[in-house]
Amino acid sequence: HPIFDVTYNYDESAHILNMNVAQTQAHDSLTGNFRMPVELELTMPDGSTRLEKVRVADSLEHFRFSCPEKPVIVIFDKGNSIIKELHIHKTPEEWVYQLKNAKSAIERSQAALAMVTDSVGGGAEVFQSLKNAAWTDTFWAVRLHALATLGLFGDGAHRIMDVLTQLSQNDPKNDVRAEALDLLGRREQYRLDKDVVEPLLLASIEKDSSYNCVGKALASLMAYDPDKAYQLALGYLKTKSPRDRMRQNAIGI
Numbered sequence: 193h194p195i196f197d198v199t200y201n202y203d204e205s206a207h208i209l210n211m212n213v214a215q216t217q218a219h220d221s222l223t224g225n226f227r228m229p230v231e232l233e234l235t236m237p238d239g240s241t242r243l244e245k246v247r248v249a250d251s252l253e254h255f256r257f258s259c260p261e262k263p264v265i266v267i268f269d270k271g272n273s274i275i276k277e278l279h280i281h282k283t284p285e286e287w288v289y290q291l292k293n294a295k296s297a298i299e300r301s302q303a304a305l306a307m308v309t310d311s312v313g314g315g316a317e318v319f320q321s322l323k324n325a326a327w328t329d330t331f332w333a334v335r336l337h338a339l340a341t342l343g344l345f346g347d348g349a350h351r352i353m354d355v356l357t358q359l360s361q362n363d364p365k366n367d368v369r370a371e372a373l374d375l376l377g378r379r380e381q382y383r384l385d386k387d388v389v390e391p392l393l394l395a396s397i398e399k400d401s402s403y404n405c406v407g408k409a410l411a412s413l414m415a416y417d418p419d420k421a422y423q424l425a426l427g428y429l430k431t432k433s434p435r436d437r438m439r440q441n442a443i444g445i
Contacts, residue, residue, distance in 0.1 A: 193217070193275045193276055193277065194215050194217055194225075194274075194276050195215065195216045195217040195276070195277040195278075195279070196214070196215060196216075196248075196268070196278050196280075197214040197216050197279045198211065198212070198214075198268050198280040198281065199211070199212050199280075200212070200281075202259065202262040204262070207258060207260055207261075208257065208258060208259065209234070209256070209257040209262075209263060210254070210256055211254070211256075211257070212253070212255075213230075213246075213248055213252070213253045213254075213255070213268075214253075215250075215251050215252075216279075217277075219251075225249060225250055225251055226248070227247070227248065228247070228248060229245055229246070230245070230248055230269055231243055231269065231270040231271070231273075232244040232245075232266070232267060232268055232270065233265070233266075233267040233270040234257065234259065234263040234266055235264050235265035235267075235293075235294075236259070236260075236264065237261055237262075243270065264286075264289055265289065265290050265293065265294055265299070266280075266286075267294075267299055268280050271298065272298045282306070284307070284313060284315055284317065285317075287303045287306055287318070288303075288307075288317055288318060288321045290302070291303035291304055291307065291321055291322070291338070292321060292324070292325070297329075297330075297331035297333060300325065300331070301333050301334050301337045304322065304334060304337040304338040304340075304341055305337050305340075305341060307321075307322060307341050308341055308344055309344055309345060319342075319350055322341055322342045322345070323338075323342065323352070323354075323355055325338035326338040326342055326355050326359065327355060327358065332363075332364075335359070335363065335365070335368050336368050339368065339371050339372060339375070340371060342355060343371075343375045346378065346381060347381060347382065347383075351382075352375070352382065353382070355372070356372045356375055356376050359371075359372040360373045360376060360392055360396060361392060361396070366400075366401075366402035366404060366405055369402065369405045370402065370404045370405045371408075373396055373405055373409045373412055374408045374411070374412060376389050376393060376409075376412045377411060377412030377413075377414070377415045379415040379416060386416045389412075389416060390413065390416045393409045393413045393416070394409075396409040397409045397410060397413070397424060403433045403434075403438040403441070404437065406428070407437065407441025407442075407444075410425050410428075410441060411441070411444065411445065421445050422445055425441075425442040425443075425445035426442070427442075428442040
């Protein structure tokens with residue numbers, strides 16, 4: 193599959209969007225440059241969008257698009273239809289805007305996954321936008337991806353206990369609850385309080401309908417009360433569940 197490295201900039205005086213697309217995959221006797229059409233979506237400040245179609249074929253391509261204003265969102269491969277690895281370089285402000293405003297959940301998820309600290313820094317705006325998306329995005333995968341990236345931020349200076357509490361107990365999607373319960377196990381990294389976290393984990397073990405969530409809660413409980421986690425896990429050794437997940441979780445405690 194191709195590996196694309198995409199950069200772009202807007203020429204204010206010429207009203208031109210310049211884009212460079214490089215294919216950086218290893219080239220050998222079996223793998224050369226991939227040739228394919230790619231759809232780009234440009235979102236303008238007034239919210240209007242326009243679709244541009246280009247064809248990539250060489251190791252480095254340069255494209256120019258006439259734009260009366262600088263686009264606020266630039267999407268490479270609209271709809272994520274190409275099997276690829278994509279590295280598109282955006283400012284923290286551009287990722288924040290895309291996470292909040294992109295109409296497609298795929299593009300909001302792309303922004304959430306891209307906003308890791310070593311790429312965009314740990315600025316307050318980035319951190320808060322991820323928290324907002326984890327709390328309020330209407331699509332569960334965006335909440336999940338925002339939460340996963342928040343997990344990389346979490347430390348004494350970036351407090352995420354409020355998000356973990358809300359999502360572990362109340363998110364309607366079990367995948368999101370499971371991720372929050374898993375992150376609650378990072379007691380030392382996040383400087384979490386046993387008296388606050390342990391009741392949340394016990395509540396999930398007792399009441400959550402998802403075996404995956406119960407397993408994550410048991411594993412996280414090990415960081416606070418290993419003996420209690422072990423005793424509770426014994427009760428699940430004979431539990432039947434899809435793909436025997438619950439017994440595997442219990443055995444792992």
